[in-house]
Amino acid sequence: MLINHAKLIHFFRVTGGITGRKKLQKMIYILQKSAVPFEEKYQFHFYGPYSEELTLRVEELCNLGFIEETREDKANYFQYHYNVTRAGEGFLEQFTLDMPDMTDKTELLQSRSSRFLELVSTILYFEHLEKCEQIEKLHKMKPKQNFTEAEITEAYQFIKQIRST
Amino acid sequence: MAYKDEKLSEEKVFKDPVHRYVHVQDRVIWDLIATPEFQRLRRIKQLGTTNLTFHGAEHSRFNHSLGVYEIVRRILNNFKDREHWNNEERLLCLSAALLHDLGHGPFSHSFEKVFRLDHEDFTQAIIVGKTKVNEVLRRVAPDFPGRVADVIGKTYEDQLVVSLISSQIDADRMDYLQRDAYYTGVSYGHFDMERILRVMRPIEDQVVIKSTGMHAVEDYIMSRYQMYWQVYFHPVTRSAEVILSKIFQRAKALYQDPDYDFKLEPTHFISFFEENVTLADYVKLDETIVQYYFHLWQEEEDAILSDLCERFMNRRLFKYVEFNPNLQMNDYLELITLFKQAGIDPEYYLVVDSSSDLPYDFYRPGEEEERLPIHLQMPNGDLKELSRHSDIVESISGKKRTDHKLYFPGDLLKGLADRRVKEAIMEILYGQGETSNVD
Incomplete structure (x- = not known):
């Protein structure tokens, strides 16, 4: 019961809080692709892999008082911050989660920009293609982002690093 | 004449209660409709178990797919001379609209949850695999099936x-809201689609709405909101979905039990239980097959499987109470113990269902670059996110919209012989208020 919710609370606790929904979306996707068993279903969207299920679960956690969401007005848009509450900690204590230690992975992810995580998650979404096809697809799907060759090389190194961490 | 440009000698029309007529002129579209994979959609209901709540909801994925095609056809008629629109993409759009739900299985939401499948993967597989649909698409061009699959998978360049078929205000949503409202008989779900189609504008990489059309879009957002709560999220439908999921779960568990012999061997489900489903297995399955098994499984030796099937077939659904995991977690754990003492397996008969378990959503403006919102195009050409301009949308965007319910077999509990256990269970369930009747 609510195991997937508990896994998300655990994630917020390990990370010490997340700033930005885009970052949250991409972090969970990259962790999924790095053998961390989150079960949210993802689809490709305008800004890369996106999970409506994740959005809803986080909203449920906020409404239950397990996660605190704060909103900052940035003129043209809002930015959201998430932290685990004491009730969330209490709820989590009732579960024995079968989750690998993801502290190092989340630290790596936290240190990167959401633009970089969009690049990494997009590459991972097209992982089933040959590497040259992945890059071609990336440029076709994200022409406005103008990802440089150096950024793409860095993204591949990052994928290798996070999977071996 | 190239196959892609071939027209029927005279236009064909399908009579449709939502759009009045669905018009087909392209040979390719006509041939796609005739394929067995597309015809299979006649045997998959659009709303799964909703007909147990709203008896009119018997419409199929076939109806809906034709409807989405028709809406896209009308949008493209409006777009054909507009800047940014490349009319060479017309057939691609129409094909993707028609085929976007091709991979849906019987009662797909519960089915996918239990067997860890994704109908979108099967839509792709049917389009690019060895199927009649693929044969038709390949006659257009060798790379055409891949392009159609990319549009549906939202990975087309x-x-x-892509945004015509899949966005916050797309042909898919506009069809299902109106169609589901029509067949369920509810009075919500209506909006002025013709007006929306007239104010849709193609720009470089998305469809936007001319700002003067904002009120028509507000109406669409309101119907989406109301349909979500009144139809898609209906607690009785969710009760039927809970039972359905538990039937699949139980049948799988029995199949994996070497000591259990089915009276009716679950032939059509074996590859699903063994998690090695082929495309051929998948397209063989439809709701008539699933209902056949449920019907006969009522006679199975296993008391849980036969009871769950009987409940589903005869609409003897679970009751429910509101459940707050923050305040009632201890109650839930206590109920598990009491159910076991009463000889009722809580794994199958005590189920928490959450709003996030649903495949439907409502409009959220979201954060920058989280997902693409609905954009209004202002007179000076600037784009503004809808809720920043519309008070109505802004007000419903900020509401609490989640809930959790606890489902259980009220009839079994009422008949419990052990008075102490029965009273303890009832105290927990009824102590927090009236149990809701599922009738």
Whole structure:
């Protein structure tokens, strides 16, 4: 019961809080692709892999008082911050989660920009293609982002690093 | 004449209660409709178990797919001379609209949850695999099936094309809201689609709405909101979905039990239980097959499987109470113990269902670059996110919209012989208020 919710609370606790929904979306996707068993279903969207299920679960956690969401007005848009509450900690204590230690992975992810995580998650979404096809697809799907060759090389190194961490 | 340009000698029309007529002129579209994979959609209901709540909801994925095609056809008629629109993409858009739900299985939401499948993967597989649909598409061009699959998978490079089929205000949503409202008989779900189609504008990589059309879009957002709560999220439908999921779960568990012999061997489900489903297995399955098994499984030796099937077939659904995991977690754990003492397996008869378990959503403006919102195009050409301009949308965007319910077999509990256990269970369930009747 609510195991997937508990896994998300655990994630917020390990990370010490997340700033930005885009970052949250991409972090969970990259962790999924790095053998961390989150079960949210993802689809490709305008800004890369996106999970409506994740959005809803986080909203449920906020409404239950397990996660605190704060909103900052940035003129043209809002930015959201998430932290685990004491009730969330209490709820989590009732579960024995079968989750690998993801502290190092989340630290790596936290240190990167959401633009970089969009690049990494997009590459991972097209992982089933040959590497040259992945890059071609990336440029076709994200022409406005103008990802440089150096950024793409860095993204591949990052994928290798996070999977071996 | 190239196959892609072939027209029927005279236009064909399908009579449709939502759009009045669905018009077909392209040979390719006509041939796609005739394929067995597309005809299979006649045997998959659009709303799964909703007909147990709203008896009119018997419409199929076939109806809906034709409807989405028709809406896209009308949008493209409006777009054909507009800047940014490339009319060479017309057939691609129409094909993707028609085929976007091709991979849906019987009662797909519960089915996918239990067997860890994704109908979108099967849509792709049917389009690019060895199927009649693929044969038709390949006659257009060798790379055409891949392009159609990319549009449906939202990975096609021209995001304007993708946004017609899949965005916050797309042909898919506009059809199902109106169609589901029509067949369920509810009075919500209606909006002025013709007006929306007239104010849709293609820009470089998305469809936007001319700002003067904002009120028509507000109406669409309101119907989406109301349909979500009144139809898609209906607690009785969710009760039927809970039972359905538990039937699949139980049948799988019995199949994996070497000591259990089915009276009716679950032939059509074996590859699903063994998690090695082929495309051929998948397209063989439809709701008539699933209902056949449920019907006969009522006679199975296993008391849980036969009871769950009987409940589903005869609409003897679970009751429910509101459940707050923050305040009632201890109650839930206590109920598990009491159910076991009463000889009722809580794994199958005590189920928490959450709003996030649903495949439907409502409009959220979201954060920058989280997902693409609905954009209004202002007179000076600037784009503004809808809720920043519309008080109505802004007000419903900020509401609490989640809930959790606890489902259980009220009739079994009422008949419990052990008075102490029965009273303890009832105290927990009824102590927090009246149990809701599922009738």
